[in-house]
Amino acid sequence: MSLLSVREISLSFGGVRAISDVTFDVESGELFAVIGPNGAGKTSIFNCLNGVYRPGGSIKLDGRELTGLTPSRIASLGIARTFQNLALFSNLDVISNLMLGRHHLMKTGFVAGALWAGRAKREEIVHRRRCEEIVELLDLTPYRRQPIGTLPYGIQKRIELGRALAMDPKVLLLDEPVAGMNLEETEGMARYILDIRDELGVAMILVEHDMHFVMDLADRLLVLEFGQVIAVGTPEQIANDPNVIRAYLGEAS
Amino acid sequence: MASDAAPKLLPTRFSRVSIALVIVVGILVPFVVSGDFWMTVLVSAGIFAMGAVGLNLLTGFTGQVSLGHAFFLGCGAYTAAYLGADQGWPLPLWLIASGVIGGVVGGIVGPFALRLKGNYLVVVTLGLVFIGIHIFENWDRVTGGRDGTSTSKAELSLGFTDFRSFSVPGKDFSELQGLYYLVWILAGLFVLVSANIVRSRPGRALQAIRDRDVAAEVVGISLPRYKIGAFVISSAMAAMAGAMLGVQQSFVTPGSWDIFLSIQYVAVIIVGGVGMVSGAVLGALLLSLLPEIVKKYSEQLPFLYEVKSDGGILSVAAFNEMLFGALLVVFLLFEPRGLAALWLRAKTRLRTTRPAP
Amino acid sequence: MEKFLNLLVAGTALGSIYALVALGFVVVFKSTGTINFAHGGFVLLGAYLTYNYSVTWDLPFIVAMLMAMATMAILAVILERLVLRKLVGQPAFTVIMVTLGLLILIQQVQQSIWTDSDVLLDDPWGTDQWEIGGVVITQVRFFTVLFAAIVVLGFFLFFRFSAWGVAMRAAAIDQEAAMAQGISVARVFAISWAIAGVVAVVAGVMLGADSSSVNSTLSFTALRAFPAMILGGLDSPLGAIVGGVIIGVTEVMTTGYIEPNAEWLGQGFHSVMPYVVMVAILVVKPTGLFGTRAVERV
Numbered sequence: 001m002s003l004l005s006v007r008e009i010s011l012s013f014g015g016v017r018a019i020s021d022v023t024f025d026v027e028s029g030e031l032f033a034v035i036g037p038n039g040a041g042k043t044s045i046f047n048c049l050n051g052v053y054r055p056g057g058s059i060k061l062d063g064r065e066l067t068g069l070t071p072s073r074i075a076s077l078g079i080a081r082t083f084q085n086l087a088l089f090s091n092l093d094v095i096s097n098l099m100l101g102r103h104h105l106m107k108t109g110f111v112a113g114a115l116w117a118g119r120a121k122r123e124e125i126v127h128r129r130r131c132e133e134i135v136e137l138l139d140l141t142p143y144r145r146q147p148i149g150t151l152p153y154g155i156q157k158r159i160e161l162g163r164a165l166a167m168d169p170k171v172l173l174l175d176e177p178v179a180g181m182n183l184e185e186t187e188g189m190a191r192y193i194l195d196i197r198d199e200l201g202v203a204m205i206l207v208e209h210d211m212h213f214v215m216d217l218a219d220r221l222l223v224l225e226f227g228q229v230i231a232v233g234t235p236e237q238i239a240n241d242p243n244v245i246r247a248y249l250g251e252a253s
Numbered sequence: 254m255a256s257d258a259a260p261k262l263l264p265t266r267f268s269r270v271s272i273a274l275v276i277v278v279g280i281l282v283p284f285v286v287s288g289d290f291w292m293t294v295l296v297s298a299g300i301f302a303m304g305a306v307g308l309n310l311l312t313g314f315t316g317q318v319s320l321g322h323a324f325f326l327g328c329g330a331y332t333a334a335y336l337g338a339d340q341g342w343p344l345p346l347w348l349i350a351s352g353v354i355g356g357v358v359g360g361i362v363g364p365f366a367l368r369l370k371g372n373y374l375v376v377v378t379l380g381l382v383f384i385g386i387h388i389f390e391n392w393d394r395v396t397g398g399r400d401g402t403s404t405s406k407a408e409l410s411l412g413f414t415d416f417r418s419f420s421v422p423g424k425d426f427s428e429l430q431g432l433y434y435l436v437w438i439l440a441g442l443f444v445l446v447s448a449n450i451v452r453s454r455p456g457r458a459l460q461a462i463r464d465r466d467v468a469a470e471v472v473g474i475s476l477p478r479y480k481i482g483a484f485v486i487s488s489a490m491a492a493m494a495g496a497m498l499g500v501q502q503s504f505v506t507p508g509s510w511d512i513f514l515s516i517q518y519v520a521v522i523i524v525g526g527v528g529m530v531s532g533a534v535l536g537a538l539l540l541s542l543l544p545e546i547v548k549k550y551s552e553q554l555p556f557l558y559e560v561k562s563d564g565g566i567l568s569v570a571a572f573n574e575m576l577f578g579a580l581l582v583v584f585l586l587f588e589p590r591g592l593a594a595l596w597l598r599a600k601t602r603l604r605t606t607r608p609a610p
Numbered sequence: 611m612e613k614f615l616n617l618l619v620a621g622t623a624l625g626s627i628y629a630l631v632a633l634g635f636v637v638v639f640k641s642t643g644t645i646n647f648a649h650g651g652f653v654l655l656g657a658y659l660t661y662n663y664s665v666t667w668d669l670p671f672i673v674a675m676l677m678a679m680a681t682m683a684i685l686a687v688i689l690e691r692l693v694l695r696k697l698v699g700q701p702a703f704t705v706i707m708v709t710l711g712l713l714i715l716i717q718q719v720q721q722s723i724w725t726d727s728d729v730l731l732d733d734p735w736g737t738d739q740w741e742i743g744g745v746v747i748t749q750v751r752f753f754t755v756l757f758a759a760i761v762v763l764g765f766f767l768f769f770r771f772s773a774w775g776v777a778m779r780a781a782a783i784d785q786e787a788a789m790a791q792g793i794s795v796a797r798v799f800a801i802s803w804a805i806a807g808v809v810a811v812v813a814g815v816m817l818g819a820d821s822s823s824v825n826s827t828l829s830f831t832a833l834r835a836f837p838a839m840i841l842g843g844l845d846s847p848l849g850a851i852v853g854g855v856i857i858g859v860t861e862v863m864t865t866g867y868i869e870p871n872a873e874w875l876g877q878g879f880h881s882v883m884p885y886v887v888m889v890a891i892l893v894v895k896p897t898g899l900f901g902t903r904a905v906e907r908v
Contacts, residue, residue, distance in 0.1 A: 052467075052471070070470070070475070071470040071471050072470050072471075072472075072473045072474055072475045072476070073473075075470075075471055075472055075473035076473045080472075081471060083468070087465050087467065087471070088465070088468070089460060089461045089464035089465060089469075090464055090465075091460065091463075091464050091528070092457070092460055092461070092464065096457055096460075099454075099457055100457055100458070100461050100469075100472050101472055103457070103458060103461075103472055103474055104472070104473030106454045107454075108453050108454040108455065109454075109455060110450060110455045110482055110486060112453075113449055113454060113455045113456060114446040114447075114449050114450050115446075116449040116452075120449075120453050120454075123454070124260070124452075124453060124454075167472060167473065312703070318702075318703045318706070365889075365892070365893075368893070368896060369892060369896060371701075371702040371703070372639075372645045372702050372706065372844070373840075373844075373892060373896065375645065375703075375706055376645070376836050376840060376888070377888075377892055379833070379836065380836070380837070380885035380888055380889060383881075383882055383885050384882050384885050384886070387876060387878065387879065387881070387882040388876075390876065390877070390878070391875075391876025391877060391878075392876075512830070512833075513714075516710050516714070519707060520707075520711075566722070567722050568722070571718045571721055571722045572718075574714055574717070574718045575714075575715055575718045575719070578711045578712065578713075578714035578718065579711070579715060581708070581711030582708050582711040582712065582715070585697075585704050585707055585708050586693070586697070586708070589700075589704060
């Protein structure tokens with residue numbers, strides 16, 4: 001059984017179909033990419049996967065149905081994501097942002113937190129250690145105590161990746177992780193993504209515009225056009241797929 | 254690795270020494286200040302601090318603006334009057350009961366915050382104040398209706414200590430001085446509780462919701478739980494502050510719990526520092542001391558009068574209210590993070606001008 | 611039936627005052643996105659200025675009101691310029707608290723200038739009343755509705771047909787696009803505040819007439835128009851009018867029919883009825899009857 005299996009999900013906004021009958025599987029440890037032109041429904045698929053939208057069809061993680069659950073519940077079941085336009089907690093420092101990723105793994109409630117006795121403190125220490133590891137993995141050490149609103153964009157992208165990783169996810173959704181980055185930053189991000197797959201074995205779904213980036217990185221790709229799947233396969237298969245060539249290079253070719 | 258440690262409340266020696274100093278000075282104040290005038294002011298400041306610490310959790314840390322604080326304060330005051338004075342419950346019980354009642358009421362209002370944000374939440378909580386006054390005016394059996402009700406019989410003793418009259422060897426304290434200790438002990442506890450919440454999991458969740466609620470949900474934070482939770486804690490603290498306010502005023506009337514009181518509490522955290530635990534205390538001290546200082550020295554200011562026949566342009570009361578409104582506007586325009594931010598900046602400047610050790 | 615009609619008349623009169631106050635809130639909200647609490651202060655000052663010009667200076671009532679309108683328009687524009695303009699782009703919380711600060715300032719300024727606690731406008735509209743088939747219409751109520759209607763009509767003509775009215779509507783829909791078309795958003799802000807100031811004068815005078823004296827609690831009474839504004843939809847002028855009338859009628863009907871039959875609700879329940887209605891609306895339909903802007907501003 002696949003780690004994540006998506007079956008015929010569909011979504012409409014006021015009668016307009018954003019996604020129709022999208023089906024795919026992601027295996028554990030796999031780097032899976034979703035590509036397609038603007039408005040093809042890539043981000044909408046993410047929003048379905050993590051419960052922001054409620055599509056028809058079925059999404060199963062480890063055999064467990066996710067459709068109909070709240071985003072916070074789905075997060076705690078093991079789906080983490082980053083956003084196309086950063087969604088960090090900008091008044092908090094790097095460590096606190098990462099610690100928020102571990103929110104669902106912790107238990108301290110209002111009362112225990114207020115008393116700061118026993119578990120609250122122990123838990124804080126244990127999870128902080130894990131966050132420090134992620135800080136090191138992503139080379140964020142110089143920034144760890146700074147409120148992140150003031151940090152450069154490329155660093156913030158990395159912090160957001162760190163926050164998603166801190167959730168100990170089964171599946172990590174990366175929405176255009178290199179959008180707006182220069183070549184050097186893009187290569188850096190590619191390296192981090194590969195590190196994450198090799199060292200942590202987390203399955204990842206990547207939405208991206210940058211074709212080179214995706215073709216180099218992904219194990220398999222799904223190509224989306226007007227909310228429909230036009231091809232799924234390895235980078236070589238996709239590169240030679242007539243439907244993909246038509247969609248990307250236009251009728252003229 | 255130092256980073257393994259949990260975050261400390263007072264990370265530097267400087268902060269530890271200053272807090273210790275503040276506590277020592279706080280304990281010594283009644284030994285030095287005996288006049289009722291300043292004691293009354295300091296008791297008011299302590300009560301302000303209690304309620305404002307709670308409001309800061311809701312508004313400063315969770316980003317939910319409420320003008321309903323006066324209603325929660327009122328709930329506490331009437332609980333103190335009814336259970337403490339009328340039914341004769343002991344201090345810990347009526348105080349906790351007022352907190353519980355405040356918390357329950359907050360838990361009923363909180364769900365509105367799930368659907369409404371910003372402007373709308375302000376308007377709803379404002380409506381709450383008007384509805385609250387109506388209830389206080391009409392639930393005669395408990396609140397004494399429009400005539401109000403007395404709290405002077407409420408018990409103020411804990412174990413062997415009766416805060417209305419207690420003594421240490423060599424010193425007898427007045428009722429006001431006793432009240433001073435009681436409210437500031439409570440304010441200190443509230444500060445500690447809220448600082449602990451802020452540095453642990455629930456407090457981080459609140460701040461995440463403030464900064465970006467959609468992202469908060471996506472990392473697994475349940476919005477209902479924390480938004481309502483913030484309301485419950487904040488209104489429980491407000492109600493306990495209200496209970497002490499009722500005791501201080503010794504008589505509780507419905508008119509006291511109006512929108513102006515709510516505005517005052519919001520002003521305290523704005524002037525003190527929104528989203529900083531110490532802010533509530535700093536704001537409480539400034540906004541309670543300043544008007545009294547003006548009153549005290551109004552004779553030196555020719556344009557002010559206390560009695561109209563003295564001449565002058567403005568009454569002291571009017572001037573103080575204007576000062577209050579002006580402080581609110583000026584801080585929001587020029588220092589929206591309040592006194593606490595001013596203090597932080599001054600501290601860094603002190604540090605940086607000193608050569609590094 | 612006679613009772614119902616009498617209450618309907620009273621409710622409509624009260625409602626048209628609420629409508630005027632709510633209109634002032636909505637005009638500013640629509641163009642600037644701010645709930646302007648200081649508007650309560652405008653209503654208060656408007657009433658006192660009219661009193662000052664007409665009673666103290668002994669000018670004809672209409673002249674006095676027009677002068678008060680001019681004064682308030684200028685004052686509102688100055689406040690917008692000096693204070694609110696600096697807050698563009700700040701969170702709603704900041705702006706609201708600043709307007710609350712201004713409300714307190716205005717109240718104190720009023721109380722320091724006019725130290726008498728209650729003043730009378732000397733019934734410029736006369737004290738007669740007409741009776742039509744058992745329904746009593748006092749002149750005060752007649753003029754209240756008439757004045758409100760004139761102001762509302764004037765506002766809608768301005769809003770629909772004048773160049774600045776069109777500019778205001780454009781800016782309300784999309785500020786950046788409006789700027790790209792050469793509309794001065796700063797000017798739009800100033801004009802909407804000026805309109806709020808003008809409308810506040812009429813509302814203040816009517817509110818003073820309704821409670822038979824002008825006093826310093828008027829600014830808080832004006833906040834009773836919030837439910838009207840929420841019912842109509844925060845950004846809809848038409849909604850403010852309809853909401854105002856509905857709330858006014860509801861309040862008076864509560865006095866006439868609910869209070870006598872449900873004493874447990876307490877004395878003066880009618881004065882909180884608007885808030886009860888408001889809370890119900892916000893739960894059921896937060897955008898109000900005519901509102902368009904999404905409530906949730908993420």
